[in-house]
Amino acid sequence: MGAFQGGLTYRQYRVKERLPQHWQARVQQGLAAHAAKPIDPDGDEERAVGWCSAQFILDTHVTLESCLYDPYLVMAMRLETLTVPPGLLKMHCEAEERKVKRELKKEALSRYERAEIRERVEAALRKRLLPSLRSFEVVWNTESGVVRFLSTNKGLNEELMELFEESFGVVLIPDYAYTIAQEPALGLSDEQLAALDAVEPTPFIDSETLYESMKG
Amino acid sequence: MDFVERVTRTQFLGAEFLTWLWYQEEMGAGAFELGGDLGAVELSFEDKLTMGSTALDEQQDSFKGGRPTASPEARAALALGKQAQSASLRLTQGEQEWRFTLKAEPLMVSAVRLPEVLADDPKAQFHERMLLLETLDRLYRALFKLFLEERLSAEWTTEHLPAVQAWAARRGPQG
Structure with a gap:
């Protein structure tokens, strides 16, 4: 293609x-x-x-x-x-969080500690990705x-x-339909271009047929 | 009204144009006289058709295989006020044949299959392909102009639209 x-x-x-x-x-x-x-x-x-x-x-x-x-x-x-794939980032963040918790002897990490780990891990992974x-x-x-x-x-x-x-x-x-219509090469007259600015959609079906069709 | 508003507000012309082509194909056996060096072309709807209406509901109907425009299901969608949103078409001018998809919003061609390229040299092949592509562009713009000439005329509501509505109201395919 x-x-x-x-x-x-x-x-x-x-x-x-x-x-x-x-x-x-x-x-x-x-x-x-x-x-x-x-x-x-x-x-x-x-x-x-x-x-x-x-x-x-x-x-x-x-x-x-x-x-x-x-x-x-x-x-x-x-x-x-x-872009670091989200799944890969999540796995490496979890590994790093486990390591930090062990080192700090903490049960849980604060939101700020986790954000810092995420930033650091993402930056490290970016360098390894193509x-x-x-x-x-x-x-x-x-x-x-x-x-x-x-x-x-x-x-x-x-x-x-x-x-x-x-x-x-x-x-x-x-x-777009409008920009094509405006092209000088298409050759629409000034009158037609004025009509284009005022044109409104028209249903291609009359109301009686539509009513009958909707009734099934 | 600014330019973006005009573009947005007139997007419906794409679906009306595509549905008008369907009407013209059935009423005139797909033959169009475009005048000038473009001359006579034949247009036929092929095996893919999508119909929808933003005014009625968000549901779109997609038809694939055979000749969807002749199917009772597509005709029923038409009778519900839906219009063609995209269709695979074949356009023939003399010995040359283009196959493509015409989409309504935004109005554009895609999946274009050009007529056979005869040049051997790669650079000449490119130029021939571009010439064929630009010919398709001129043909489909000329068809759009034919539609606009009817659509923007004072006779649209008194003559052309009633004829299109009478055609759309018929449940069975023509002929």
């Missing part, structure tokens, strides 16, 4: 503004500045997104030349997560301004919109 082969599932966007004249330099700069970076296991970040190659997830040196399929740009948004990596292709037609993101996950789409704006300084407008 993806831009290069197989079936395609994606969310479609349109770049709101026209690209500036020297957009190539801006895109190159944005790709470099927002390239995917590994999460620091010593920190507390659990999730990070950035650009990587559409062909190889570990290649984060994305150049304009490497992703240009004129007039398309093809790159990927990489999602890296480093992050999870996934990437999602982005295909940008720089002539038409259409961007296709090969994921329909709501959260990921929100992260893409944010990353896109931060990287390239342009806003993405997602496809």
Whole structure:
């Protein structure tokens, strides 16, 4: 499944503004500045997104030349997560609590002691875990301004919109019935667009049929 | 009303569009004339259909296998005021055929199967795939425009809607 082969599932966007004249330099700069970076296991970040190659997830040196399929740009948004699984954390916390209780010769630990143990154990486990990596292709037609993101996950789409704006300084407008209707290429008249702003849902069934159907 | 409100308030057009396509498929044997370089296309509903209505209740009906739009169960859901929320479709233009799922909210295509790609070179294959994808995009937008032209016209409530309601009221499939 993806831009290069197989079936395609994606969310479609349109770049709101026209690209500036020297957009190539801006895109190159944005790709470099927002390239995917590994999460620091010593920190507390659990999730990070950035650009990587559409062909190889570990290649984060994305150049304009490497992703240009004129007039398309093809790159990927990489999602890296480093989270200690809750079950694993619970087991190691319990082991540590037992050890501390033995050392302090205490029957029970206070809430603060347990919180401190949890923090320490989580930090230690993070250093032993490998992050999870996934990437999602982005295909940008720089002539038409259409961007296709090969994921329909709501959260990921929100992260893409944010990353896109931060990287390239342009806003993405997602496809909805309203935004499609507003596209100049669709060619609706001013009168039709005015009617669109006032349109209300209409039932595709008359009240008599609905009443009969509900009676069974 | 701000932009987000307009987008949210008009989301229902997706389900109305998909249900209108179903009506058009049955009444016109799936043939559409889109004009310009798009020309004539044929549309058919395939083996997956989901129906629902936020106005009536939260319950959705999912149909899989065979031809759900011809089933009495789907027709009964229609008669209860439910509309199509997603459907697997086949769109044919000349020798080329696209299979995809059309979803109502938000209005979008997914699970797209493109016509056969003929290019050998990987870069040319990519460009051909994108061209086919953009053709599908133009076709489905042109169909949406046909719907909007009826839906936003003064004749919607006097001519088109009564015809759609008469079709929805019939319990059995056409033909």
